[in-house]
Amino acid sequence: MTPYARRVLDLVELIPRGRVLAYGDVAELLGQGGPRQVAAVMSRHGSEVPWHRVLRANGTCAPEVASRQLPLLRRERVAMKPDGIRVRMVHARWVPDDLPPHLREADPPVNE
DNA sequence: GGAATGACGATAA
């Protein structure tokens, strides 16, 4: 398990029940990597965390896991669009007010 | 160390 993967999982752990983040949101909050890097971590280690609270930016689930993910989201009463397969990101997206310091940057600048 | 990979995202057609 790489240090980067560790931070991704630590952040996903913090997503409250009933709220979600896009892969890209996780990357941006960490200030490192991108959506695909977060997705790669979830693919390998997702089972260790509330993986179902991470999905695509447009509110859809990754096709590979949609059949398992959708019921879990509904069970948490996550706001869905009328089609029932897309999350209303504008309502369900989690906006953390303060994030633990250790999730910030991998190598903090030793200077400045 | 360079190339390939990929639970993505934004945009264009």
Add this chain to the structure above:
DNA sequence: ATTATCGCCATTC
């Protein structure tokens, strides 16, 4: 609405 293209970047070959 759907498909195609390209950028992204940590990890893995």
